[in-house]
Amino acid sequence: MKRTLLVVDDEYGIREFLYELFRDIYDVTLAADGKEAIELFEKNLFDVALIDLRMPEVSGIDVLAYIKDKNIETIPVVITADRDIDHAVEAMKMGAYDYITKPMDYKKLTVTIHNAIEKKGLEEKIDSLERHILPSSLFSNIISHSKEMRAVFNSMENVLNNDATVLIYGESGTGKELIARAIHFNGNRSDKPFIPVDCASIPESLIETELFGYEKGAFTGALKTTKGKFEQADGGTIFLDEISNISLDAQAKLLRVVQEREFLRIGGDKKILVDVRIISASNKDLKKMIQDGSFREDLYYRLNVIPIRLPALRERTEDIPLLIQHYLTIFNERYHKKVIFDNETLRILMDYGWPGNVRELENVLNRVILTAEKDVVLPNALPQEMRKAGASDDGAETPDSDISLDSLEKQHIRKLLMKYDFNISAVAEILGVTRKTLYSKMEKFDIKK
Ligand SMILES: Nc1ncnc2c1ncn2[C@@H]1O[C@H](COP(=O)(O)OP(=O)(O)OP(=O)(O)O)[C@@H](O)[C@H]1O
Ligand SMILES: [Mg+2]
Structure with missing residues (x-):
């Protein structure tokens, strides 16, 4: 043309x-x-x-x-x-x-x-x-470079501006709620409420009142008619977190709302119609629960229209350094510090399996930065289980039984110096001696770079 x-x-x-x-x-x-x-x-x-x-x-x-x-x-x-x-x-x-x-x-x-x-x-x-880049900058609060998460962003983009029902799978701490919120707040319902319901923390007996509300006098203590979460979410999004936790009874009631967008308040006889997008999340395998008979198959298919699977952090290790940098900045700012990690600490953080995923990483960094007394954080500031997981030759082996104390000390100092690339301050701190003492030991044992 x-x-x-x-x-x-x-x-x-x-x-x-x-x-x-x-x-x-x-x-x-x-x-x-x-x-x-x-x-x-x-x-x-x-x-x-x-x-x-x-x-x-x-x-x-x-x-x-x-x-x-x-x-x-x-x-x-x-x-x-x-x-x-x-x-x-x-x-x-x-x-x-x-x-x-x-x-x-x-x-x-x-x-x-x-x-x-x-x-x-x-x-x-x-x-x-x-225009092409825009969608991912929509999710700028979600830190990631990995291709595994790129697939997640693509799925999110596809559901932003429609009312598709979404089911988010992921281990604890992978960011399920973060994703649910990002979908809502970047979509066409963003000016309407986002109502999270933590199905795991609501007692079984209360789940229905929570979800559907009740009429005045429906039970002792029902002093006034109260809206449930579905009604509160009208026009917006309801986020059913840890959906695997609801009873079969409540599942049957939920099925009806999911199908018809219609329900009765407890003790009420007037059908209430709502316009809500449903996003649910689970860290359990619902398919397995169907086989056990603890989750309704029909409800599963209704909720699982668009599945989004969040990979565990150990499946996308390239995101770990980004997240470390992200939380380092956040917590340094929050606590007015200038903390950095030394190489060995970083290595342990990178190699760790992070069973608690991003939430665990966030918590560990929060604690370490808050409690850091020096600007350089050394491995001993990390939780012990992490150091154990990361330690391969961390001086843990038993020495030869008839080795002299002097030569043991020499070995140990040399090993640490090599490990920390002759960072005198770091090694002195680990050994609990002054830099001057360390220098004189190095001289005594003739340890040079
Ligand atoms: N990619 C990410 N970028 C930045 N922060 C993240 C990311 N993923 C998760 N987080 C943060 O990690 C924490 C846990 O996320 P979230 O609560 O969404 O996870 P979850 O899967 O719902 O966890 P749980 O199963 O424990 O409820 C939150 O503070 C969240 O902001
Ligand atoms: Mg959650």
């Missing part, structure tokens, strides 16, 4: 000249004055407009003002008489891409128009790139 060029000039001869000049390369449209140009802009998209500044009534400057005002994505180039150079300057200030002086140098003219067309193409490319 040819690129489009609008030529706006009140002189018939110039219009015709420009038409002949460009008709083979571009799809050229002519306008005899500013008014006609504006009318054309209302109905057409042009890549570039070549506009004469001096025109009666609606001038070229007026056309430029119109383009700017209406955010029209046409690149304007202006034509001006040699003596009107001030106008050219003004036009550039108003967003003209370039100017051509009359009498026109036809070579400069073709180059300028060519460049303007090229600029338009670039702008379009950037626009489409931005």
Whole structure:
């Protein structure tokens, strides 16, 4: 498809000249004055407009003002008489891409128009790139670089602006609630409520009142009619967290709402209709529970319309350094500290299996940074089970029984120095001695880098 060029000039001869000049390369449209140009802009998209500044009534400057005002994505180039150079300057200030002086140098003219067309193409490319990138920046609070999470983002993008029922699977601490919130708050229901229900923490006997509400007098203590979570979520999203925890009884009632979006308050006889998106989450395998008879198959299929599986942190280790950096920044800021991790500490953090996933990582970093007394955090500040998991040759082996104390000390110091790349402060701290003492021991045992 040819690129489009609008030529706006009140002189018939110039219009015709420009038409002949460009008709083979571009799809050229002519306008005899500013008014006609504006009318054309209302109905057409042009890549570039070549506009004469001096025109009666609606001038070229007026056309430029119109383009700017209406955010029209046409690149304007202006034509001006040699003596009107001030106008050219003004036009550039108003967003003209370039100017051509009359009498026109036809070579400069073709180059300028060519460049303007090229600029338009670039702008379009950037626009489409931005559009492409936008969805993931929607989820900018979700830290991740891994391709495993990229798949999660793609699924999320697909459900943002529809009402699809979503079931999020993932081990504890993988970010299920974070994902549910991101879907709601980036979707078309974002100005309506997001109502989380933690099915694990509500006692069995209360789950129905929680979900569906009750009428005044429905039971002792029901002093006034109260809305349940489904009604509170009307227009928005209900997040049924740890869905595996609800009883078969409650599952049957839930099935009806999921199917019909309709329910009765406890003790009520009026059907209540709600418009809610349902997102549920589970860290248990519901399919297995179906086999055990503890989860209804029909409910499962209703909830599992769009499944999103969140990978455990150990399945996406490339996210670990990002998350460490993320929480390091957050907690340093929160506690007004400047903590960093030494290499060995970092290595342990990276190699650890993180059974509690992101939540565990967040908690460990929170504690370590809060309690850090020095700026450099050494492995001994980490929880013991992590150090154990990470330690391969951490001096844990038993020494030869008849080795002298001196040579044991020498071995130990040398090992630590190697491990910490001769970081004297770090090793001195681990050994619980001053740097000066460490230096004198190194001299005594003749340990050099
Ligand atoms: N990719 C991530 N980027 C940033 N923070 C994350 C990410 N994943 C999880 N978190 C954070 O980790 C913590 C746990 O996340 P969340 O509560 O969403 O997990 P969950 O799967 O619902 O866990 P649980 O099973 O324990 O309820 C939250 O503080 C959350 O903000
Ligand atoms: Mg949760």
